[in-house]
Amino acid sequence: MKNNILLGAFLCFIASVSWGAMFPVANHAFNHIDPFYFTIFRYLSVTVILVVMLLWKEGKEAFRFDGKGLSLWFFGTMAFTVYNLLIFWGQDLLGEPGVMIASINEALMPMISIVIVWLLSRNRPHGVTLFFVFTAFVGVTLVITKGDFGAFITATSDIVPSLLIFIAVVGWVVYTMSGSKFSEAGWSALRFSTLSCLLGTLTATAVTLIITYTGYVTLPTMETIKIVSPHIAFMAIFPGLIALLGWNVGVRILSPLNxxxxxxxxxxxxxxxxxxxxxxxxxxxYIGTAFIIFALISNNIFVRLTQNNTTPQVLRKRLREVLSLLQKH
Incomplete structure (x- = not known):
């Protein structure tokens, strides 16, 4: 159990670090290519690799939807259309400040997930978890703003791009929370990642072609593709393939919120x-980083203590039931 938790933490850490590096890389690429085709070229490559991996490991049977095609398309669209297209579109519209604005919006994901769970289940999260999520967000805010909150508010004053980025983040939270549904149905992380990526990328491709037809973006030339090919390769391998698979496996081990x-x-x-x-x-x-590390470690300890305290409670309940039966006899 301990090894599984460490593995899950490591995979989620690697995925998060990879995604943190993608914003500066994408920002440089946007000097040559629009965010729509940049995203499409990136995830078409990821999709091809995932399809080959799934075919080799699980065979043709793994490509069946098993009656989950519609929900799989929806969640794939949330991740690979809504998240990937909108977050880079918003970043590109904001220019240089968009790099950090898009990045810090990612830190809102735990808070968004708590709100979604709260709305759907109507069960208020434990106050300790809420405190640690808020603490981590404060740490991120300190790091990004350097203590100058006024400058941060001014930097995010462009409503439309900021809204696009926020919607994108919500899309990824929805996708992350959907993984358990397919895990319970016996789907492997590779199968879920591959089919959701396939359907979501097809949707994103269709959206990009429509936008191209309207004239908002143009099909990039071969010279442009050649210039951004190193950026696309990095984005496909690390923030794309490795981060996607690692994240979905890590989520299954740790739970979406953790x-x-x-x-x-x-x-x-x-x-x-x-x-x-x-x-x-x-x-x-330094202070902000300390806040984040404190929140991550403390929440992990709290979750473990909560899990450990559950077992004695169950045992005491069963013991009372047994004693009650013995008294009756």
Missing amino acids: ALLFINFVPITTLAVQFFQGSPLTVYD
Whole structure:
């Protein structure tokens, strides 16, 4: 059990770090290509690799939808159309500030997931979990704003791009929370990842072709594709293939809410990339990082203590039932 938790944490960490690095890489690519075709070229490559992997590992039978085609298309669209197209579109519209704005919006995922669960189940999350999620978000905010909250508010004043990014983040939260449904049905993480990516990418491709027909974007030339090919290769392998599979496996081990806490490493990684590009670290970076690490470790300890306390309660209940039966006899 302990090894599984460590594996899940490691996979979610790797996925989050990979996604944190993708925003600066994408920002550089947007100097040459629009975010729509950039996303399509990236995930068409990922889809082909996943299809080959699934065919080799599980065979043709794994490509059956088993009556889940509609829900699989919906969740795939949330991740590979809504999230991938909108978050990069919003980032591109915001320009250079969009890199960090898109990144910090990722840190809202745990809070969004709690609200969604709250609305659907009408069960209020434990106050301790809410506290740790809020603590992690405060840490991310300190890192990004450097303590200057006024500048942060000003940077996000462009409503439309910011709204696109927020909707994108909600899309990924919905996708993350859907994984357990397919896991309970006996689907492997590879099968769920492949088929959801396939259907979602087909939808994103159709949307991009429609937008191209309207003239909003144009089909990139071979010269443009050649220039951004290193960016696409990086995005396909690390934030695409490795992060997608690692994330879906990690979510199954840790649960969606615990996995989403690792999303706080996305803006930290983005900040680290910018630091290597010449941006100096401040005291707010260190304090914010400490907040995030504290929230992740503390919530993990709290979850374990809660799980350990459940077993004695169940045993005491069963013991009372047995004693009651003995007294009757």
